[in-house]
Amino acid sequence: MVRLHVKRGDESQFLLETVASARLSELAPLVARIYNGRLKVQRLCSEMEELAEHGTFLPYNMQGLTDEQIEELKLKDEWAEKCVPSGGSVFKKDEIGRRNGHAPNEKMQQVIKKTIEEAKALISRKQVQANVCVNMEMVKDALDQLRGAVMIVYPMGLPPHDPIRMEFEDKEDLLGTQAGLEVIEESEAQLWWAGKELKETKLLSDYIGKNEKTTIIVKIQKRGQGAPGREPLISHEEQKQMMLYYYKKQEELKKLEDDDDDSFLNAEWADHHALKRQFHGVKDIKWGPR
Helix, strand or coil: CEEEEEEECCEEEEEEEECCCCEHHHHHHHHHHHHHHHHHHHHHHHHHHHHHHHCCECCHHHCCCCHHHHHHHCCCCCCCCCCCCCCCEEECCCCCCCECCEEECHHHHHHHHHHHHHHHHHHCCHHHHCCCECCHHHHHHHHHHHHHHHHHHCCCCCCCCCHHHHHHCCCCCCCCCHHHHHCCCHHHEEEEECCEECCCCCECHHHHCCCCCCEEEEEEEECCCCCCCCCCCCCHHHHHHHHHHHHHHHHHHHHHHHCCCCHHHHCHHHCCCHHHHHHHCCCCCCCCCC
């Protein structure tokens, strides 16, 4: 199997196994699907952390308002009574004003938090360091775990406007957000390797050959963004080791220069003409009046 080390910019994302004969018209969308799936898991984990701390999402017309403003405008969260967490709730006000403050109890919070950790571990970038490949099944498994945790804690479901429910139903609205800029549509995905765009009309083997035991670094880009930056000739760790080596050599040379004392050359034993003068009988001759 050919192993792809997928990067976005200079950041590692995941490892993916494929075959040299893979069609790039199918491979690029697959890489984008996994990439976007990991982003969805990350967004869900972030929102579910808030769910565990502060309960369900407030209606949009109540968000950011103070209790006095809500009372004055006579607004009511109709979903608060319908979407009660299993085992009852504990009040913990959301200072940002996005959620209603009726958080799950400690036991249910732990269910959510533990599931978040497990889901994050499945799609973590650390899987690259561990040499573990990620596939779409693993992404779906992470999503299913998160969905299951929400169903356990909120058996009656979440409000339709809650971003967690919208993510599960693929109705999330990311327009105008930073999260939206990170997503790469499958139809817009391009793969680059060694400064070359991998054309969707070709096979992977047209670029890397037919050796199935190959590992390459590919970068995913949006169509029209141009070529990504090329990989450095040496890794960051190698560069750090080289700088450390040259620093040590520089310190050693500096120490040798500081120890370069040639005053001994004026000593009598260092005079290489002394023996010659002794044979000629001209030793200890002094010039000048006595």
